[in-house]
Amino acid sequence: MASTSPAVGTPGHSPGRTVLDDTDISRALTRITHEILEKNRDAEGLVLLGIPTRGVHLAQRIAARMSEVEGRTITPGALDITMYRDDLRRGPVRSLEHTDIPDDVDGKTVVLVDDVLMSGRTIRAALDALADLGRPKAVQLAVLVDRGHRELPIRADFVGKNLPTSLAEKVKVRLEEIDEQTDSVTIEGGSE
Amino acid sequence: MKHLLSAGDLTHEDALRILDTAEELLGVAKRPIKKLPTLRGRTVVNLFFEDSTRTRISFEAAAKRLSADVINFSAKGSSASKGEGLKDTALTLQAMGADAVVVRHHHSGAPHRLAHAEWTKGAVINAGDGTHEHPTQALLDAFTMRRHLNDGVGDLAGKNITIVGDVLHSRVARSNALLLHTLGAHVTLVAPPTLLPVGVEHWPVETSYDLDASLEKADAVMMLRVQRERMNASFFPSAREYSRRYGLDTARMNRLPEHAIVMHPGPMNRGMEISADVADSGRSVIVEQVTNGVAVRMAVLYLLVGGSTEGDTE
Structure with a gap:
């Protein structure tokens, strides 16, 4: 999550290089939608949960595409993981984000959606949060970008793009809904 | 903080x-x-x-x-x-x-x-x-008001809150007055003159001795408990008279606006500051406050x- 802070390129810093533009992101999300449907056969018994903040918007976009393909409305939800973080004591207290579970998760297949997968700690927290909400039949993970550097044994089932990065680099995902600019994924900083 | x-x-x-x-x-x-x-x-x-x-x-x-x-x-x-x-x-x-x-x-x-x-x-x-x-009582009161009067978002700007009863001994009234003022609400304290504290004119509130006058514009009415354990002098002639002038009964509740809620920090003296009918009515959010x-x-x-x-x- 630290890699996706909403801060836009600091002044005097290079704006970074764009690795995914808006059409790339759109195409990746369409592909992920179809992969989710293919893997689970259809959208029956699926619950899409985005992890705030950008994961929620990605989940909404995937749900919109899924509704089109399936011909019925699929409502995505949001799962805030703040209270389950393992680094709460390492900084000032964090504000909570909104949690909205559209449907009972018992016996369902839950697809977690996030923007960037790195250490895997956010997903670990999300799995704990989910366990307190019920007992899903299965949990799958969809991410827009997988940049490696895992610190926990966690992997994504659906990946928009694998992006090998160095730890000195920052991956920034910008989405129209909250960043008020065109969708993009950029790599900033690093040793150039 | x-x-x-x-x-x-x-x-x-x-x-x-x-x-x-x-x-x-x-x-x-x-x-x-x-x-x-x-x-x-x-x-x-x-x-x-x-x-x-x-x-x-x-x-x-x-x-x-x-x-x-x-x-x-x-x-x-x-x-x-x-x-x-x-x-x-x-x-x-x-x-x-x-x-x-x-x-x-x-x-x-x-x-x-x-x-x-x-x-x-x-x-x-x-x-x-x-x-x-x-202070936590004031926060939970403000939280309850915000859920009923403002859909659980933002502050309480422009809302009229009437707090009635034993303001003198009430820490709830003081904390509420301060917090509600911060949140933009307009607070009216209603009590007999003997139950208003010294210096209340410096509080960010309006005061009144007449409950009936402030009912029609109230978005929320909060009844305070008459704290008999803190009363070492005669603050009002009789419980019956207090109840008649400052108690909330069905007739008074019916004069509140349609959306107005009735609150009480608890524990209640039923029949004293609030009648049992009012406490158990649909307008009462007393259990929800807990x-x-x-x-x-x-x-x-x-x-x-x-x-x-x-x-x-x-």
Whole structure:
């Protein structure tokens, strides 16, 4: 999550290089939608949960595409993981984000959606949060970008793009809904 | 924000942050597992020098839902009844590693003393001190009003809140007046002249002796308990007369606007400041106030001790 802070390129810093533009992101999300449907056969018994903040918007976009393909409305939800973080004591207290579970998760297949997968700690927290909400039949993970550097044994089932990065680099995902600019994924900083 | 001692210390931003956090935490009560791991390993001490059931169990439930360890300390049957002072009690708690101390005391200012004397490093939360303040009650009242009058978002700008009864002995009234003012509401205190405190003209409120005059424009009416245990003089001629002039009965309730809610911090004297019909009516949110109290206290505990504190090592 630290890699996706909403801060836009600091002044005097290079704006970074764009690795995914808006059409790339759109195409990746369409592909992920179809992969989710293919893997689970259809959208029956699926619950899409985005992890705030950008994961929620990605989940909404995937749900919109899924509704089109399936011909019925699929409502995505949001799962805030703040209270389950393992680094709460390492900084000032964090504000909570909104949690909205559209449907009972018992016996369902839950697809977690996030923007960037790195250490895997956010997903670990999300799995704990989910366990307190019920007992899903299965949990799958969809991410827009997988940049490696895992610190926990966690992997994504659906990946928009694998992006090998160095730890000195920052991956920034910008989405129209909250960043008020065109969708993009950029790599900033690093040793150039 | 290191301690929560007075509702007047809260800025508009602080208050909204607590209310917004509580709004998210309210959902925890509806889940199959009503517990969050957030304060695991933290210790919350309930230090109660004065009788209290609802506030203490509300704080206890809040701390337990956040997985904190809770130690209850009540003055009755403890070392305090053997003459131990606040200082020595506080030093004991510090030695036990309290991260937060929830204190209720019969003397106004005791939590302030506890917070500023450096006897304990933990966060101090005022759970009612003498006739001074009770900030978490004000927060849960504001939270309840916001849910009913403003869909649970933003502040209470432009809302008319009428607080009726024993303002003189009420820490709830004082904390509410301060917090509601911060949140932009217009507060009217209604009481007989003998039950209004000295200096009330400096409070950010309007005062009145006439309950009927303020009913028609009220968005919420809060009835205060007549605190007989604190009354050592005659403040009104008889209970019957008080009830007739300042009690909320069905006839008075019917004159409230359609959307208005009836509140009471509890415990109620049914038939005195509020009639049983009103207390049990659909307009009454008294039971909901209790539920909301747990969420608000969870929010306060999380915001005070959920982040890094002095005791943590990187």
